Amino acid sequence: xxxxxxxxxxxxxxxxxxxxxxxxxxxxxxxxxxxxxxxxxxxxxxxxxxxxxxxxxxxxxxxxxxxxxxxxxxxxxxxxxxxxxxxxxxxxxxxxxxxxxxxxxxxxxxxxxxxxxxxxxxxxxxxxxxxxxxxxxxxxxxxxxxxxxxxxxxxxxxxxxxxxxxxxxxxxxxxxxxxxxxxxxxxxxxxxxxxxxxxxxxxxxxxxxxxxxxxxxxxxxxxxxxxxxxxxxxxxxxxxxxxxxxxxxxxxxxxxxxxxxxxxxxxxxxxxxxxxxxxxxxxxxxxxxxxxxxxxxxxxxxxxxxx
Amino acid sequence: xxxxxxxxxxxxxxxxxxxxxxxxxxxxxxxxxxxxxxxxxxxxxxxxxxxxxxxxxxxxxxxxxxxxxxxxxxxxxxxxxxxxxxxxxxxxxxxxxxxxxxxxxxxxxxxxxxxxxxxxxxxxxxxxxxxxxxxxxxxxxxxxxxxxxxxxxxxxxxxxxxxxxxxxxxxxxxxxxxxxxxxxxxxxxxxxxxxxxxxxxxxxxxxxxxxxxxxxxxxxxxxxxxxxxxxxxxxxxxxxxxxxxxxxxxxxxxxxxxxxxxxxxxxxxxxxxxxxxxxxxxxxxxxxxxxxxxxxxxxxxxxxxxx
Numbered sequence: 001x002x003x004x005x006x007x008x009x010x011x012x013x014x015x016x017x018x019x020x021x022x023x024x025x026x027x028x029x030x031x032x033x034x035x036x037x038x039x040x041x042x043x044x045x046x047x048x049x050x051x052x053x054x055x056x057x058x059x060x061x062x063x064x065x066x067x068x069x070x071x072x073x074x075x076x077x078x079x080x081x082x083x084x085x086x087x088x089x090x091x092x093x094x095x096x097x098x099x100x101x102x103x104x105x106x107x108x109x110x111x112x113x114x115x116x117x118x119x120x121x122x123x124x125x126x127x128x129x130x131x132x133x134x135x136x137x138x139x140x141x142x143x144x145x146x147x148x149x150x151x152x153x154x155x156x157x158x159x160x161x162x163x164x165x166x167x168x169x170x171x172x173x174x175x176x177x178x179x180x181x182x183x184x185x186x187x188x189x190x191x192x193x194x195x196x197x198x199x200x201x202x203x204x205x206x207x208x209x210x211x212x213x214x215x216x217x218x219x220x221x222x223x224x225x226x227x228x229x230x231x232x233x234x235x236x237x238x239x240x241x242x243x244x245x246x247x248x249x250x251x252x253x254x255x256x257x258x259x260x261x262x263x264x265x266x267x268x269x270x271x272x273x274x275x276x277x278x279x280x281x282x283x284x285x286x287x288x289x290x291x292x293x294x295x296x297x298x299x300x301x302x303x304x305x306x307x
Numbered sequence: 308x309x310x311x312x313x314x315x316x317x318x319x320x321x322x323x324x325x326x327x328x329x330x331x332x333x334x335x336x337x338x339x340x341x342x343x344x345x346x347x348x349x350x351x352x353x354x355x356x357x358x359x360x361x362x363x364x365x366x367x368x369x370x371x372x373x374x375x376x377x378x379x380x381x382x383x384x385x386x387x388x389x390x391x392x393x394x395x396x397x398x399x400x401x402x403x404x405x406x407x408x409x410x411x412x413x414x415x416x417x418x419x420x421x422x423x424x425x426x427x428x429x430x431x432x433x434x435x436x437x438x439x440x441x442x443x444x445x446x447x448x449x450x451x452x453x454x455x456x457x458x459x460x461x462x463x464x465x466x467x468x469x470x471x472x473x474x475x476x477x478x479x480x481x482x483x484x485x486x487x488x489x490x491x492x493x494x495x496x497x498x499x500x501x502x503x504x505x506x507x508x509x510x511x512x513x514x515x516x517x518x519x520x521x522x523x524x525x526x527x528x529x530x531x532x533x534x535x536x537x538x539x540x541x542x543x544x545x546x547x548x549x550x551x552x553x554x555x556x557x558x559x560x561x562x563x564x565x566x567x568x569x570x571x572x573x574x575x576x577x578x579x580x581x582x583x584x585x586x587x588x589x590x591x592x593x594x595x596x597x598x599x600x601x602x603x604x605x606x607x608x609x610x611x612x613x614x
Contacts, residue, residue, distance in 0.1 A: 021419070023418070023422075024432075024433070032434075036433075036434055041433050041434030041436045042436070042438070043431075043433065043438050043440070045433060045434075046431070046433040071415075071419055071422075073413070073415055073419045073422040073423045073426070074419070074422050076422065076423060076426040076427070076440065076441070077422040077423070077425045077426035077440055078426070078431060078433075078440055079394065079426060079438070079440030079441055080387070080390055080391050080394055080440075082426070082440065083387055084387050087386065087387055105413070105414060105415055105449075106380070106412070107412060107449060108378075108380055108412055109477060109478070109479035109482075111330070112328070112378055112380045112381070115330075115378075115380040115381050115383065116380045116383060116384070118384045119380070119383040119385070119389070120383070124350075124384050124385060126331070126343075126348045126349060126350065126352060126353040126385075127339075127343055127348030127352075128348060129348045129349070131349070131350050131385075131386070133383065133384055133385055133387075133389065134383070134386055142412075142414060142449050143451070143485065144449055144450070144451040144474060144477075144485060144486070145474070145479060145481070145482060146477075146481035146482050146483070146484035146485055147481040148479040148480060148481040148482070149479070149481075167451060167452070170416060170451075170452050170453075171416070172416035172417065172452060172453065172455040172456070173455060174452070174453035174454040174455040174456075175452060175453050175455070176453070177453035177454055178450065178451060178453055178495065178498065178499065179453070181488075181490040181491075181495060181498065182490065182491075183488040183489065183490060183495075184488075184489075188485065188488060188490075188495070191485065191488065192485065
């Protein structure tokens, strides 16, 4: 699947992933209204609004981008109905040829981590049958529990040609509280980065990159540079661009000399572009067109920073 | 909710939480067969088997125990249908007066963590209406992303009288890989423990304990002793008893002198008791009775260790 991701990135010439993290307040009134008319102001109605919103944005951007990253928290907040919308979104995006990164930040131990891996990246056996539960291509994984927590994901990735991105240095202001603590003279996130490199060494695809990637925030470019060196074969999923403050020039250290090695996420900046002054001209009715323009602008911003 | 948990523990005189972590291979053949006859060998069939299995165990043990801890990974492996069974289990257990600890190990940043918190512990607004998504009483939270990731949970806990257990020192063999790394002369888990104490200081209930608890594995009793002192007001959720190797005497350091302060989880040891030699006499047909006896034996093991 890392080969598919790299192939999609080369094809689109856009190392961009669109974060499908729909808050209700991002969703235009007319989309919400239609959903509520059909299903009432219910969890089902909210899930329908999210799904229709996602669908329009995916339709408007799928030829420009290699991948999407639905953030499952935004769906879980609506309970079971939200989770159904998550699954519909995953399936729809895959049908459009997009690589789907489930931003699920799961992590547990042993058989429990394996259950998450099976549910999100693999298949489960029921009697004589096998089924895929959520069926994303990649998942984000939290490393706090150590190798016991990560290796079951890698096992499932190998069996089903999937991949993971392990949280190494997250984009938020307080990420340093634990991640930056100095261990043997170096910050903890470097130790996690070295484990990512080790875990990934047996899963390197034809593209030269590993099925075990890393999450490193755009808001910490200097740390990104060091982590890029520590994990040369890891694809880096870079959140924090745009709304969180990261800019095109901050992204350079995350890429390798081959122009590959990183994929940059933007969520709000794209899916709620119509709310920004720069795209207000599209109007709320044409929110998906605003998202398309935001993708084009982000692509140009990254291209000019990398060139 | 911490007051409710402590009240339930005092009433049952059993600091025990039953981990509802149903693997299909724990579920007796006759339960699976009935579910597959009704729904086929499908995800729905598997979810029905899980739900019927849980229900029988809850019915057989609910008068003896204060709380249950469904592990959401075991449900997510069956996709949306599994998540529906998770929600049914949560609702059923609450209806029986049990405190429900959602073992979800979520953790993200800012509005994303808040979305998880809203979905699992709070309510979400849809138009003029509000709904609870999954509606557990407590959730487990992963601290790797720092205060940004944990505080949104605490906010929702305050608003809705709920609680969390933050992963501090997990029970698995490789938990030390990152958690034991020495920072300023002390292991990282102690730093996390000090943050738990700080985060919880504003949420202390009438019982004297905080809505911000901690997860510390029974497999590390010496670390439990130190963490008990660092977080005097935190309830400690202790996994790792029984199948993972922790014994009654190992649990003593996790309790305060008031005989409170810890609640010990057992999953496999109780829900799959009928598979153990000690309970084989019950027979597969009477699996729930075997679980009841396993709860009684666990209670006695803890009582004798604490006396």
